[in-house]
Amino acid sequence: MEAQPSQNWNDLIDRHVEIRKNGRVVRTGRVEAVTHAADALWLEGHGSDLRSIFEKAEGYSAIPFCD
Structure with missing residues (x-):
């Protein structure tokens, strides 16, 4: 069974996602912060990947890795 996207991004702080x-993986990483409205999140920078923001309104979804 494939993991489902998280509906409440506030639950993803400090988790790897x-x-x-559009169904394609664009990035993986640890959620550093989420907006108060939980409509955008930041992945921390790691290696050559810079700190980045992803917004639900732009079509992004976040799927947590199993802990």
């Missing part, structure tokens, strides 16, 4: 858009 997979960010998808």
Whole structure:
């Protein structure tokens, strides 16, 4: 069974997630922060990947990795 996107991004703070858009993985990483409205999140920078923001309104979904 495939993991489902998280509806409440506030639950993802400090968790490792997979960010998808149009069904494709665009990035993985640890959620550093989430907006108060939980409509955008920041993945921390790691290696060559800079700190990045992803917004639900732009079609991104976040799927947590199993802990």
